[in-house]
Amino acid sequence: MNGVTRRRLLKGAGATLGALAFAKAVEPVLDFTSELSGDEFLQRHYRELSPEDMREVLARLEAETKEKYGAEVTIRDIRPQEGVQFGYALNLSLCIGCRRCAEACHVENNHDRKTHQSYIRVLEMQQGSIDMEHGDATYDHPVPQPGRYYMPVQCQQCDNAPCVKVCPVEATWKEQDGIVVVDYNWCIGCRYCEAACPYHARRFNWEAPEISAEEINPNQSYLSNRIRPQGVVEKCTFCLHRTRTGALPACLEACPTGARVFGNLLDPNSEIRWVLENKRVFVLKEELGARPRFFYFFDV
Amino acid sequence: MMLAAVVLTACGTREDHGAWREQLFQGSTDAADAPSFQLDDVRVPDRLRGIAAAGPDGEEIRIACDTCHGLLDVELSRRGPERLQSQVGGPHVGLAFEHGPLDCAHCHDAAAPHQLRTADARTLPTTEAIELCSQCHGLQWRDFQHGAHGGMRGHWDRAAGPRERNHCVDCHDPHAPAFQRYRPLPPPVDRFAPIPPHRNGPVDHGAPTRHEAAPEPSEDGS
Numbered sequence: 001m002n003g004v005t006r007r008r009l010l011k012g013a014g015a016t017l018g019a020l021a022f023a024k025a026v027e028p029v030l031d032f033t034s035e036l037s038g039d040e041f042l043q044r045h046y047r048e049l050s051p052e053d054m055r056e057v058l059a060r061l062e063a064e065t066k067e068k069y070g071a072e073v074t075i076r077d078i079r080p081q082e083g084v085q086f087g088y089a090l091n092l093s094l095c096i097g098c099r100r101c102a103e104a105c106h107v108e109n110n111h112d113r114k115t116h117q118s119y120i121r122v123l124e125m126q127q128g129s130i131d132m133e134h135g136d137a138t139y140d141h142p143v144p145q146p147g148r149y150y151m152p153v154q155c156q157q158c159d160n161a162p163c164v165k166v167c168p169v170e171a172t173w174k175e176q177d178g179i180v181v182v183d184y185n186w187c188i189g190c191r192y193c194e195a196a197c198p199y200h201a202r203r204f205n206w207e208a209p210e211i212s213a214e215e216i217n218p219n220q221s222y223l224s225n226r227i228r229p230q231g232v233v234e235k236c237t238f239c240l241h242r243t244r245t246g247a248l249p250a251c252l253e254a255c256p257t258g259a260r261v262f263g264n265l266l267d268p269n270s271e272i273r274w275v276l277e278n279k280r281v282f283v284l285k286e287e288l289g290a291r292p293r294f295f296y297f298f299d300v
Numbered sequence: 301m302m303l304a305a306v307v308l309t310a311c312g313t314r315e316d317h318g319a320w321r322e323q324l325f326q327g328s329t330d331a332a333d334a335p336s337f338q339l340d341d342v343r344v345p346d347r348l349r350g351i352a353a354a355g356p357d358g359e360e361i362r363i364a365c366d367t368c369h370g371l372l373d374v375e376l377s378r379r380g381p382e383r384l385q386s387q388v389g390g391p392h393v394g395l396a397f398e399h400g401p402l403d404c405a406h407c408h409d410a411a412a413p414h415q416l417r418t419a420d421a422r423t424l425p426t427t428e429a430i431e432l433c434s435q436c437h438g439l440q441w442r443d444f445q446h447g448a449h450g451g452m453r454g455h456w457d458r459a460a461g462p463r464e465r466n467h468c469v470d471c472h473d474p475h476a477p478a479f480q481r482y483r484p485l486p487p488p489v490d491r492f493a494p495i496p497p498h499r500n501g502p503v504d505h506g507a508p509t510r511h512e513a514a515p516e517p518s519e520d521g522s
C-alpha cells in the first residue's frame with residue numbers, strides 16, 4: 001500500500017515517543033471509546049488480512065452484533081468474480097418516483113431506522129433540466145407529477161473515483177469488479193470522501209444505526225451491509241453480498257416499472273450491454289471525468 | 301492511454317470526454333444478436349386464468365372464463381367503449397375501459413370472448429396475452445425482451461439461479477392500461493438530504509387515482 005496509512009501513522013508516532021509512551025498516549029483513546037475493543041483497534045486493513053485473520057474478524061463482528069443488537073447474523077467476506085465488471089443503467093422515462101428502490105435499500109442494507117436512511121435519493125426533477133443539484137429529494141405528493149420526472153441517484157461506482165483519491169488512510173478503494181467499497185473498520189470518519197463525491201452518494205453515521213433485532217437482515221458481508229459502527233462513512237455497494245453471488249440488487253428487484261437494468265458489462269448478451277449499445281445513455285456530470293458505472297437514459 | 305493523452309495534448313486537441321466508455325468492455329467479445337430472453341421466466345398472473353369473485357364464504361375465488369363462456373353463447377359486436385359498461389353484463393359490470401380507440405373485439409375473439417384473437421386472426425388462450433400485446437406495443441416488447449422494461453426478481457447471472465419477470469398485466473390493466481399515480485414511500489429524514497434551491501411551480505396534491513402505492517405483481521381479477 002502506498003501513502004500514509006493509519007498503521008504507519010501510528011507506527012511513526014510509536015517510534016518517536018517510544019513504545020511505552022505511545023501506549024500511554026493512546027490509553028485515553030481506548031478508554032474514551034469503550035465501544036472499541038483492543039482487537040478492533042489493532043485490526044489490520046482489509047487487504048492485509050490473512051484468511052485466518054479474516055475468520056477471526058468476522059467471528060468477532062458476528063458476536064458483537066449479537067451482543068449489541070441481539071441478532072444472529074452471518075457476515076461473509078465475498079470476493080469479486082473473475083470476468084465480471086458490474087454496470088447499472090436506469091430508464092428515466094419509466095421511473096415514476098415511487099421510492100420503492102430507496103425503501104428496499106433501507107431494509108436490505110440495515111440502515112438506521114430513525115433517519116430512514118438509504119443509499120438512494122430519488123430526485124424530483126423539472127422537465128428540461130438534468131442538473132441533479134436542482135432536484136428535490138424530499139417530495140411528498142402523488143407521483144408522477146405533471147411536468148416532472150424522477151431521477152434516483154446512488155453511488156455511481158466511478159472508475160476514476162474522486163472519493164477514493166481523497167481518503168487519507170486508503171479506507172476506501174475500487175474492487176476488481178468495479179465496486180467501490182469502504183473498510184468500515186479502517187475509516188477514520190474524516191468525511192473527505194463525502195465532500196469529494198460529486199453525486200452526494202456517501203453517508204456518515206453520526207450515530208450507531210438503530211435497528212431492532214427482528215428487522216435486521218442477517219445475510220451480511222464485511223464490505224457491504226453489516227451494521228456500521230458510529231463515526232464511519234458508508235455507501236451503495238451494488239449490494240455486493242447479493243450481486244457477487246449472481247443475484248440482482250435489492251433496489252432493482254423492488255422497482256415495479258423495470259426502470260433499472262443491472263448486469264455484467266463483459267457479457268455481450270447481458271441486458272446492460274444491450275442498453276448501453278442501443279439506448280442513448282448518459283452519465284451525470286460527465287465533464288468531471290469521474291467515469292461512472294451508472295448510466296441513465298430516456299426512451300426516445 | 302498515457303501516450304494517447306500526450307499526443308492529444310501535443311496536437312492541441314481536447315480530450316474526447318466519451319472515449320472512456322469504450323474501455324468499459326475491454327476484454328469481452330462483440331455483442332451477439334440473440335437476447336437472453338426466456339419466455340418461461342415470465343409470470344402468468346392469476347387474472348389471466350379467470351375472473352375474481354366472492355366465494356360462498358365471502359373469500360375470493362377465481363372462476364375460469366370457460367365456466368360461463370363455455371356454455372353461454374356470447375357474441376361480441378363491434379361496440380364503442382362508451383356504450384360498453386352498461387352492456388357488459390354479469391361479473392363484468394363496472395369494468396372500466398380506457399384502452400385507446402379499441403373495442404372488445406380488437407383483442408377478444410368475437411365469437412368466443414374467453415379467447416384472444418391476434419391481428420392476424422389466430423386465437424390465443426388468455427394466458428398467452430403477451431403475444432397479443434406485443435403486436436401493437438412493439439417497442440415495449442423489444443425492451444421487455446432485453447430486460448429493459450418491466451420488473452424482475454432473481455438473478456442477473458442465469459447460471460447462478462432463476463429469474464421471475466412480471467407479465468404485462470401485472471402492471472397494466474389491459475382494459476385501462478395507463479400507469480396510475482401513486483403515493484410514494486416516505487422521504488429520508490436525514491438532515492443532509494439536499495433541500496432544493498427552488499421548487500419550480502405548484503404541485504398537484506390531488507389524491508392518487510387508484511393505488512396507494514405502486515403495484516406489486518397483483519393477483520386481483522378484472
Ligand code: SF4
Pocket residue numbers: 104105106108109119120154235236237238239249250251252
Ligand atoms: S445496489 Fe443495493 S446498496 Fe446499492 S442502492 Fe441498490 S439496494 Fe442500495
Ligand code: SF4
Pocket residue numbers: 094095096097098099100101102122150152254255256257258259260
Ligand atoms: S422503484 Fe423504480 S420507479 Fe420507483 S423510484 Fe425507484 S427506480 Fe423509480
